[in-house]
Amino acid sequence: QVQLQQWGAGLLKPSETLSLTCAVYGGPFSGSLRDYYWSWIRQPPGKGLEWIGEINHSGSANYNPSLKSRVTISIDTSRNQFSLTLNSVTAADTAMYYCASRVVPAAVGLWGQGTLVTVSS
Amino acid sequence: QSALTQPRSLSGSPGQSVTISCTGTSSDVGSYNYVSWYQQHPGEAPKFMIYDVNKRPSGVPDRFSGFKSGNTASLTISGLQAEDEADYYCCSYAGSYVVFGGGTKLTVL
Numbered sequence: 001q002v003q004l005q006q007w008g009a010g011l012l013k014p015s016e017t018l019s020l021t022c023a024v025y026g027g028p029f030s031g032s033l034r035d036y037y038w039s040w041i042r043q044p045p046g047k048g049l050e051w052i053g054e055i056n057h058s059g060s061a062n063y064n065p066s067l068k069s070r071v072t073i074s075i076d077t078s079r080n081q082f083s084l085t086l087n088s089v090t091a092a093d094t095a096m097y098y099c100a101s102r103v104v105p106a107a108v109g110l111w112g113q114g115t116l117v118t119v120s121s
Numbered sequence: 122q123s124a125l126t127q128p129r130s131l132s133g134s135p136g137q138s139v140t141i142s143c144t145g146t147s148s149d150v151g152s153y154n155y156v157s158w159y160q161q162h163p164g165e166a167p168k169f170m171i172y173d174v175n176k177r178p179s180g181v182p183d184r185f186s187g188f189k190s191g192n193t194a195s196l197t198i199s200g201l202q203a204e205d206e207a208d209y210y211c212c213s214y215a216g217s218y219v220v221f222g223g224g225t226k227l228t229v230l
Contacts, residue, residue: 106153111166
């Protein structure tokens with residue numbers, strides 16, 4: 001059974017870089033999990049979900065057009081981990097950040113536990 | 122891209138049926154049969170309820186059903202139960218990216 005476990009800094013100052021990592025347990029990226037896409041999704045407090053982007057095992061990534069200029073999603077197949085980097089954060093980036101996975105397009109079947117990231121001076 | 126449009130709130134009594142709409146555009150909902158729905162209780166991660174417009178993952182009761190017509194998708198919950206009270210989000214594939222709806226707060230009276 002595939003499980004996701006995420007971690008990263010929870011408090012940032014404006015203009016700093018957000019960095020989160022998600023470890024995947026339950027199979028190798030390039031083996032039994034090769035058909036998965038690995039996603040990042042966020043949810044500001046009291047608000048709705050926002051898709052940030054996703055990456056597959058070969059490193060091909062897609063991003064939300066509204067965040068594309070500040071976002072990088074990378075994958076480390078040797079460690080079965082994928083990561084999110086968001087540059088130049090502001091208070092508007094304060095949110096619960098989830099790592100997640102899907103096989104079918106737009107069908108996010110598995111979610112990490114979430115990491116609350118607060119941006120405050 | 123803009124978020125898909127959902128009603129902010131809906132309510133229903135136990136045993137009743139409710140339908141949550143999700144309106145997109147010809148670039149997302151209207152172009153792909155990749156619409157999914159998520160249920161989120163307070164303080165929890167979203168739970169996957171429907172995918173590919175009308176398919177249920179294992180373990181999701183058949184009280185939950187999905188439909189799509191044109192640019193609008195919908196989620197119907199039949200035989201409403203107290204535990205169905207939650208926020209619901211639709212989601213659509215849009216080519217190279219994914220877009221969520223703004224969410225609907227469902228209250229069970």
